[in-house]
Amino acid sequence: MKNIIMYSTDWCGDCVRSEALLKSLNVSFDVVNVDKDDGANTYIQELQKGARRIPTIVFPDDTFLVEPSDVQLEEKLRNLGTI
Secondary structure, eight states, X not given: OOOEEEEEOTTOHHHXXXXXXXXXXXXXXXXXXXXXXXXXXXXXXXXXXTOOOSOEEEOTTSOEXXXXXXXXXHHHHHHHTOO
């Protein structure tokens, strides 16, 4: 099964918040810094039709959320059966 991947940067407050929520819920995930990975940066821009908003969180079912609130992220995780 694929892992959840959070595309983020070191300076993004929303990324820090989403990462903290995932950790508090004991969710397994990987973090990819789009400032350091050109391929990842290109990938999220393709997902977002040219935009570059973070965090972009990609789920094992190939869906994704962009800049989700904690409520949206937790709801998605519940719907996936992750928590």
